[in-house]
Each structure stands twice: as C-alpha cells, then as structure tokens.
Amino acid sequence: MSTIGDSPTTNAEPEETPGQGKGKTVTTKQVSDNVTEQTPEAEAEPEPLSRDLVFDVLKNRRRRYALHYLRRAEESVQLSELAEQVAAWENGIAIEAISAAERKRVYTALYQSHLPKLDDAGIVDYNQNRGIVELSEAAEQLDVYLDMNTKPSVEWYNWYLGLAVGGIGLLSAAFLGLPPFSMVGGVLVAALVVVAFAAVAVAHTYHARLLPSDGGETPPEIQES
Structure with a gap:
C-alpha cells in the first residue's frame, strides 16, 4: 500500500541535460542568420543606358511625345489614352478634334513598334496584353535630355x-x-x-552633341509651360 510520500510528483519539471539550453540557443542563432542571409538588402540599381541607346530612342518624335506624357502622368496609363494625346500633339489640335484615322495610326505604331522598343530598352514597363504602360526606374536617366529640350535654346x-x-x-x-x-x-x-x-x-559644340539628332522637339503644351 503506497503512502503519500511514495506517490510520484506529476508536475515536476524534467531535468535539463548538460548543454541542452546552449544547443537551443545556437540553433536559434543559426536560423536567424539564415533568414538574414536570404533577405534582400536593397533593390539593384538600374543599369546605365548607353548614349547610343538614348539617342536612338529620342531621335523619334513619337517616342519623345510618349515619354513626355508618361512623365507627366507619373503612373501607369492606358495605351488608348496615350495614343490620343500623342496624336493630338502631332497634329497640333485638341484631343476632341482628332479623327479616328489619326488615333488609329498612332495607336498601331505605339502598340506594334515604339512601346515594345522602349520596353526592350528597359525604359518602360509595357503590358501589351492589357494595354498598360508606365515608366521604369531607368527612365530617370533620360530626364537630363528631355528637360534640356524643354528649356529655351x-x-x-x-x-x-x-x-x-x-x-x-x-x-x-x-x-x-x-x-x-x-x-x-x-x-x-x-x-x-x-x-x-x-x-x-x-x-x-558640346551643347549641340548633347541634343538628340533631330533637334529634340517637345510637345506644344510643354514648350509653353
């Protein structure tokens, strides 16, 4: 017959073997180090655009107009919206006055040629399926050229x-x-x-060589501002 003194203590904490607590600490530190190593420190800077690429992009007036509009929007825009404004600038008229043919001509050129070229160069992020386009971080490298064109010569x-x-x-x-x-x-x-x-x-000579090959024409609304 067992007595009270002989009954086992059910709430007694298990004994800690030598080095057990230290082993847990090391394991936690190793996990923390692994998480730290896998966490990206910062986003990589965009690669610098070559001058030849910049001049090739800016030598086309329609591409310059598109870049000016995207800079002013400061967010993603619909391709149809971009095409309407570029068509209005090219014809020197208000958006409401452009014809369906003028709109379609600019839309097709932007869709098939100009925006894919800018996307391949890393200057814009162009989703052709959704018809959405916005400037990338690398587009900031064009500011010195685009801003120069908006100032009086x-x-x-x-x-x-x-x-x-x-x-x-x-x-x-x-x-x-x-x-x-x-x-x-x-x-x-x-x-x-x-x-x-x-x-x-x-x-x-230095000033002339910094400008795009065809004089750096800017949209009328930007020239007047």
Missing part, C-alpha cells in the same frame, strides 16, 4: 556677334593707343579675342 549667334563687336573694339583701341590698351600689345589683344571665340565654339 541658347542663341549662339548673339554670343558670336558680341565677341566680334567686342574684339573689333579692343583691337581698334589697341591700334589707336587708347589707355589702358596702349600698354598692351595688339598681338596680345588679338590672342585674347581668339581664345574667347574658341571657348564659345567649344561650348556650342
């Missing part, structure tokens, strides 16, 4: 005319011996004028 002829007038004035003053030019030789004055012309010519 530099009137380089005014720079050259100013240099010519100024150069003639300086050379005339040095030839007549007017102070302080009488203290400076005519050769030095001529050299300064030539250097000034060369500097403007270099700036003009």
